[in-house]
Amino acid sequence: xxxxxxxxxxxxxxxxxxxxxxxxxxxxxxxxxxxxxxxxxxxxxxxxxxxxxxxxxxxxxxxxxxxxxxxxxxxxxxxxxxxxxxxxxxxxxxxxxxxxxxxxxxxxxxxxxxxxxxxxxxxxxxxxxxxxxxxxxxxxxxxxxxxxxxxxxxxxxxxxxxxxxxxxxxxxxxxxxxxxxxxxxxxxxxxxxxxxxxxxxxxxxxxxxxxxxxxxxxxxxxxxxxxxxxxxxxxxxxxxxxxxxxxxxxxxxxxxxxxxxxxxxxxxxxxxxxxxxxxxxxxxxxxxxxxxxxxxxxxxxxxxxxxxxxxxxxxxx
Amino acid sequence: xxxxxxxxxxxxxxxxxxxxxxxxxxxxxxxxxxxxxxxxxxxxxxxxxxxxxxxxxxxxxxxxxxxxxxxxxxxxxxxxxxxxxxxxxxxxxxxxxxxxxxxxxxxxxxxxxxxxxxxxxxxxxxxxxxxxxxxxxxxxxxxxxxxxxxxxxxxxxxxxxxxxxxxxxxxxxxxxxxxxxxxxxxxxxxxxxxxxxxxxxxxxxxxxxxxxxxxxxxxxxxxxxxxxxxxxxxxxxxxxxxxxxxxxxxxxxxxxxxxxxxxxxxxxxxxxxxxxxxxxxxxxxxxxxxxxxxxxxxxxxxxxxxxxxxxxxxxxxxxxxxxxxxxxxxxxxxxxxxxxxxxxxxxxxxxxxxxxxxxxxxxxxxxxxxxxxxxxxxxxxxxxxxxxxxxxxxxxxxxxxxxxxxxxxxxxxxxxxxxxxxxxxxxxxxxxxxxxxxxxxxxxxxxxxxxxxxxxxxxxxxxxxxxxxxxxxxxxxxxxxxxxxxxxxxxxxxxxxxxxxxxxxxxxxxxxxxxxxxxxxxxxxxxxxxxxxxxxxxxxxxxxxxxxxxxxxxxxxxxxxxxxxxxxxxxxxxxxxxxxxxxxxxxxxxxxxxxxxxxxxxxxxxxxxxxxxxxxxxxxxxxxxxxxxxxx
Numbered sequence: 025x026x027x028x029x030x031x032x033x034x035x036x037x038x039x040x041x042x043x044x045x046x047x048x049x050x051x052x053x054x055x056x057x058x059x060x061x062x063x064x065x066x067x068x069x070x071x072x073x074x075x076x077x078x079x080x081x082x083x084x085x086x087x088x089x090x091x092x093x094x095x096x097x098x099x100x101x102x103x104x105x106x107x108x109x110x111x112x113x114x115x116x117x118x119x120x121x122x123x124x125x126x127x128x129x130x131x132x133x134x135x136x137x138x139x140x141x142x143x144x145x146x147x148x149x150x151x152x153x154x155x156x157x158x159x160x161x162x163x164x165x166x167x168x169x170x171x172x173x174x175x176x177x178x179x180x181x182x183x184x185x186x187x188x189x190x191x192x193x194x195x196x197x198x199x200x201x202x203x204x205x206x207x208x209x210x211x212x213x214x215x216x217x218x219x220x221x222x223x224x225x226x227x228x229x230x231x232x233x234x235x236x237x238x239x240x241x242x243x244x245x246x247x248x249x250x251x252x253x254x255x256x257x258x259x260x261x262x263x264x265x266x267x268x269x270x271x272x273x274x275x276x277x278x279x280x281x282x283x284x285x286x287x288x289x290x291x292x293x294x295x296x297x298x299x300x301x302x303x304x305x306x307x308x309x310x311x312x313x314x315x316x317x318x319x320x321x322x323x324x325x326x327x328x329x330x331x332x333x334x335x336x337x338x339x340x341x
Numbered sequence: 342x343x344x345x346x347x348x349x350x351x352x353x354x355x356x357x358x359x360x361x362x363x364x365x366x367x368x369x370x371x372x373x374x375x376x377x378x379x380x381x382x383x384x385x386x387x388x389x390x391x392x393x394x395x396x397x398x399x400x401x402x403x404x405x406x407x408x409x410x411x412x413x414x415x416x417x418x419x420x421x422x423x424x425x426x427x428x429x430x431x432x433x434x435x436x437x438x439x440x441x442x443x444x445x446x447x448x449x450x451x452x453x454x455x456x457x458x459x460x461x462x463x464x465x466x467x468x469x470x471x472x473x474x475x476x477x478x479x480x481x482x483x484x485x486x487x488x489x490x491x492x493x494x495x496x497x498x499x500x501x502x503x504x505x506x507x508x509x510x511x512x513x514x515x516x517x518x519x520x521x522x523x524x525x526x527x528x529x530x531x532x533x534x535x536x537x538x539x540x541x542x543x544x545x546x547x548x549x550x551x552x553x554x555x556x557x558x559x560x561x562x563x564x565x566x567x568x569x570x571x572x573x574x575x576x577x578x579x580x581x582x583x584x585x586x587x588x589x590x591x592x593x594x595x596x597x598x599x600x601x602x603x604x605x606x607x608x609x610x611x612x613x614x615x616x617x618x619x620x621x622x623x624x625x626x627x628x629x630x631x632x633x634x635x636x637x638x639x640x641x642x643x644x645x646x647x648x649x650x651x652x653x654x655x656x657x658x659x660x661x662x663x664x665x666x667x668x669x670x671x672x673x674x675x676x677x678x679x680x681x682x683x684x685x686x687x688x689x690x691x692x693x694x695x696x697x698x699x700x701x702x703x704x705x706x707x708x709x710x711x712x713x714x715x716x717x718x719x720x721x722x723x724x725x726x727x728x729x730x731x732x733x734x735x736x737x738x739x740x741x742x743x744x745x746x747x748x749x750x751x752x753x754x755x756x757x758x759x760x761x762x763x764x765x766x767x768x769x770x771x772x773x774x775x776x777x778x779x780x781x782x783x784x785x786x787x788x789x790x791x792x793x794x795x796x797x798x799x800x801x802x803x804x805x806x807x808x809x810x811x812x813x814x815x816x817x818x819x820x821x822x823x824x825x826x827x828x829x830x831x832x833x834x835x836x837x838x839x840x841x842x843x844x845x846x847x848x849x850x851x852x853x854x855x856x857x858x859x860x861x862x863x864x865x866x867x868x869x870x871x872x873x874x875x876x877x878x879x880x881x882x883x884x885x886x887x888x889x890x891x892x893x894x895x896x897x898x899x900x901x902x903x904x905x906x907x908x909x910x911x912x913x914x915x916x917x918x919x920x921x922x923x924x925x926x927x928x929x930x931x932x933x934x935x936x937x938x939x940x941x942x943x944x945x946x947x948x949x950x951x952x953x954x955x956x957x958x959x960x961x962x963x964x965x966x967x968x969x970x971x972x973x
Contacts, residue, residue: 086440086523102441103523162967165814176821178436182520186434186512188459190427208818212391213432244814305513310433 027334055080062125101181154323175313201288226260266295389618390884392772395589441522563594659759675702741849758798809914832935834915853924
């Protein structure tokens with residue numbers, strides 16, 4: 025719990041990424057997608073001259089190119105050697121990663137590598153969207169038009185857990201977003217037990233009305249199996265609250281494993297990854313790898329910088 | 342409204358997912374007619390869609406299930422001649438064994454080794470459980486345990502508990518090889534099945550277990566990749582009286598019949614028996630099975646003090662076609678026909694009017710296109726002259742004509758009611774049937790009705806439409822192609838609806854379709870055909886469609902091996918006939934157009950079948966207006 029308290033005392037909110045008070049000489053791992061909020065402003069380097077930007081390009085689901093100045097390095101996310109080299113390269117440096125434009129596969133891998141380093145501070149930056157794009161022709165429960173399709177359920181690179189789950193031996197904690205079909209799809213595969221399912225809605229949401237949209241989007245699945253009975257509300261932009269909730273459930277239901285489906289906000293997904301790193305053999309992440317739609321968001325609302333340094337201790341244990 | 346009754350109905354009848362039933366699953370378990378076939382050492386593939394009871398059957402075959410089914414009586418359990426070990430092949434788990442730029446040989450070795458470890462662990466878990474119930478250790482020598490450990494590259498151990506723990510550690514060790522497969526130098530491997538068989542032999546060497554056959558119960562076999570199925574197919578081919586396999590799989594889920602030996606395939610029935618649950622349960626067998634399942638649950642409700650009939654079939658109001666015609670306002674149409682005959686007919690013809698029912702008279706107008714007075718009169722005259730011919734027309738068109746009686750009017754325009762109809766809407770799917778039955782009962786109670794009165798046809802119809810809609814909405818989340826499947830059902834459902842309500846002068850009850858590609862290029866099927874095949878496969882696997890053997894034609898690269906129809910569960914929502922009747926053809930382009938350009942394609946299809954293109958979207962489909970207006 026000390027780690028969580030420390031985390032709250034040093035994480036901070038900003039108007040955009042340029043306003044984050046970076047440590048001198050820090051490394052910023054940054055990858056943009058097609059969303060406005062994931063781009064660095066033109067004056068970023070002027071405002072932050074001492075920050076060294078490492079550009080992250082996702083080549084495919086398992087390969088990433090990191091470019092710094094004129095050099096670049098392609099890394100295989102399923103390689104221990106590459107992971108060790110990456111960790112070694114950044115050891116002792118203050119590292120920031122902007123996860124806004126990166127897929128879960130990539131940023132979760134970096135978070136893991138950075139938290140297993142011997143030294144160096146580590147921060148995660150996330151920019152909330154100004155608004156999500158509304159669906160042109162919504163079906164029942166659809167509000168926003170966010171994903172092209174899903175690639176299918178498979179482990180995040182490096183985080184597979186080869187355990188046999190039976191409906192009685194695990195808790196299920198879906199971190200809900202707006203897309204109910206994704207929840208249904210994962211539930212169809214995982215087949216959790218009703219009374220051991222704890223859906224999480226982001227409250228307060230990025231916007232006041234978002235929790236209602238979340239309920240509306242997931243209504244079918246929530247009602248079908250009456251899994252709303254155990255739902256929990258956790259601040260949408262707070263990874264630590266997910267960590268605390270998950271840890272609490274693991275303690276309360278001793279002996280059971282915890283499966284988390286991070287299909288809602290990225291800060292919640294970050295909380296899930298932290299929990300997985302802290303309890304590698306007890307926590308399983310179930311993820312469906314959506315292909316994001318172009319133009320799914322507009323603008324940036326606010327940027328949060330999460331200090332993950334305190335979690336290092338917990339995870340290394 | 343009696344809340345308690347609603348809650349009890351939902352609890353007793355509405356639970357249909359095996360994972361939510363818990364121990365209740367065993368007390369409610371009803372053996373399907375194919376159950377005896379599962380009790381032989383011959384491998385079986387239980388093939389059926391979601392909700393056909395595969396998981397329930399497999400779980401009841403597991404040793405935990407058998408123990409609960411014998412009311413936790415170990416002696417009774419021990420009288421069974423088999424031990425079942427349930428294993429669900431989850432997508433997330435099996436998909437971990439791929440990628441990382443590794444070749445198939447690497448993944449084959451590592452996956453086979455994983456399966457060996459996992460199934461050995463299951464055998465050990467069972468043996469520990471068995472020893473616990475027995476109250477003593479199984480008589481297996483330490484030396485034999487050590488030999489087994491060596492056979493699976495485990496540190497030598499001389500007791501079951503330590504072996505189980507070591508198997509856990511070995512699986513955890515394999516995790517690192519999978520997670521960091523790119524530079525993994527994993528060298529541990531063992532031929533599929535070898536250590537498992539060795540352990541089975543060890544267990545069977547004891548007096549307590551020597552007559553038992555070990556069943557490996559694989560669920561969701563369709564989730565395996567091709568190479569993984571080849572590995573397990575190899576194991577299945579080795580089945581004998583010591584160990585065998587009972588496999589739950591969706592239709593079209595067996596991606597390959599190959600084994601690791603390229604000259605060898607799994608052959609039905611030489612290597613396994615295919616039990617097509619849906620096919621078998623479609624007719625009388627399904628009615629019998631469902632009645633047993635539901636009557637048993639009704640007994641439970643009555644035991645709780647709820648006054649309800651003992652036979653499920655007695656609870657639902659049924660309507661004959663004649664009664665339905667009257668309910669749909671056919672009397673008004675019949676009266677119009679009577680007036681025509683009274684104006685134009687002879688005295689004898691007028692006298693004969695009393696021998697025709699409301700359905701028959703309204704059918705006369707239907708057959709005459711509802712336009713010309715003379716045509717109605719001529720149809721009437723034909724009916725009098727040729728009674729047997731008329732009887733045939735009534736058989737062929739009577740049911741279809743009901744769809745036209747109240748077309749484009751607000752409210753119910755066709756009834757879906759009666760036990761037989763509910764069975765037919767479910768098409769062998771027990772989960773759908775339980776949804777229809779439970780929701781009808783609950784709606785009935787919510788209307789302040791008790792079970793002395795039958796559930797009205799109106800109530801059943803409204804529930805059937807609601808269940809259809811619910812399952813349509815759920816399609817989106819069932820697979821990676823869910824959104825496309827939903828669009829296909831929406832598009833075809835609208836086409837079938839328009840064809841049903843405008844069936845005057847056309848072949849009645851067009852409910853099936855075939856895909857007909859005029860010409861297949863010499864260099865193999867083009868992208869469109871490949872896409873169609875993938876979509877059809879997904880549709881059948883996720884029971885958006887039902888597939889039946891079609892008329893195989895020759896020439897022109899005809900691919901009409903199968904006929905397809907929307908699952909009848911959607912029929913009440915769209916309002917078309919749920920019965921499997923006549924078929925029409927779709928080209929691959931039309932089929933794909935339903936997804937990519939729905940508005941244009943639906944209109945084109947309706948024009949092709951000489952239907953007027955409806956400009957307005959039927960009331961129940963307005964929720965999906967965005968899709969129907971879409972053209973890109």
